[in-house]
Amino acid sequence: MPPNYSFLAAPRILEHLGTPGPGLDDALGKVAFIMKIALYLLLAAVASVQLTGQALPSINQAPPATSAKTSPDSGLRELLLMVQAMAQKFDADVARLRIDRWKADAQNKQQSEANEVAIRRNLADAVPDMLRRIQAEPDSLIANFRLYRNLNALYDSFSVLAESAGAFGPQDQYAPLPADIAQLDQLRRHFAERVDLLAGASDAELAHLRAAAAKRAQPASRIVVDDNHPSPKKKPKTSPSPAQPLQQ
Numbered sequence: 616m617p618p619n620y621s622f623l624a625a626p627r628i629l630e631h632l633g634t635p636g637p638g639l640d641d642a643l644g645k646v647a648f649i650m651k652i653a654l655y656l657l658l659a660a661v662a663s664v665q666l667t668g669q670a671l672p673s674i675n676q677a678p679p680a681t682s683a684k685t686s687p688d689s690g691l692r693e694l695l696l697m698v699q700a701m702a703q704k705f706d707a708d709v710a711r712l713r714i715d716r717w718k719a720d721a722q723n724k725q726q727s728e729a730n731e732v733a734i735r736r737n738l739a740d741a742v743p744d745m746l747r748r749i750q751a752e753p754d755s756l757i758a759n760f761r762l763y764r765n766l767n768a769l770y771d772s773f774s775v776l777a778e779s780a781g782a783f784g785p786q787d788q789y790a791p792l793p794a795d796i797a798q799l800d801q802l803r804r805h806f807a808e809r810v811d812l813l814a815g816a817s818d819a820e821l822a823h824l825r826a827a828a829a830k831r832a833q834p835a836s837r838i839v840v841d842d843n844h845p846s847p848k849k850k851p852k853t854s855p856s857p858a859q860p861l862q863q
Contacts, residue, residue, distance in 0.1 A: 691753055694805055695746050698762070701798055702738045705773070708791045709735055712776075717783035727779045734772055741765055756813045763810050766803040773799060 714727045745762040752758055777792035 691749075691809075694802075694809075695749060698742065698766075698802055699746060701795075701802060702742045705769075705795055705799075706735055706738045708795055709738075709776070712780060712784065712788050714784070717779075719779070719783035723779060723783065727776060727783075730772055730776045730779075734769065734776065737765070737769060737772075754813060754816075756810070756817050759806065759813055760810050763803060763806040766799065766806060770796070770799050770803055 709731055712731060714724055714731060717724060717727070719727070742762075742765065745758065745765060748758040749755065749762060773792075774796055777789065777796055780789040780792055
């Protein structure tokens with residue numbers, strides 16, 4: 616529908632209104648002039664509403680499509696991806712070790728080989744399983760703590776293996792291990808902070824539940840009505856004494 620510009624003729628009405636002159640001194644003339652002013656204001660208001668209704672969009676108009684929402688736990692997702700990438704890189708670095716060719720005695724070689732097998736088994740089985748559990752329950756304190764504890768165990772075992780590689784193995788096999796240990800130490804610190812936050816939230820929720828349970832356990836106040844208690848006696852009404860006649 617084309618816009619309605621009939622309101623543009625409203626100012627012309629003012630030309631015919633005139634101004635209150637000497638002929639409008641009486642009450643009837645003043646009322647007539649006020650009614651003309653009100654008519655002009657009404658026409659101007661209607662025209663303004665028509666123009667505004669055509670120029671402004673509807674308030675119920677659907678907003679434009681926005682991009683996909685960012686996950687509220689995107690920080691955790693990135694952290695889990697870092698752990699997954701770490702596990703793959705560590706496994707590849709450990710697989711390049713040739714412990715049987717190290718310049719070490721049989722006991723040290725046997726201990727290092729057992730350590731290598733345990734680390735690779737942990738990286739291939741335990742770490743992926745713990746990551747899946749955290750993905751299923753991101754706020755689970757137990758799941759996050761288990762991964763944190765496992766990262767600590769990996770850090771200790773990997774440090775011992777890297778030390779043996781630096782002492783008995785060639786330089787090219789030992790070279791990537793210090794950076795791996797530093798990354799593992801950083802990841803376990805991140806999970807230590809996360810476990811601390813989850814523990815604080817769990818304690819706060821537990822305190823709230825305890826307070827709510829204690830409030831529900833409080834006995835309700837009772838009102839005891841004793842039917843045998845005598846009701847208070849009413850005072851007898853005293854009739855006014857008759858007026859005495861005046862003695863003359």
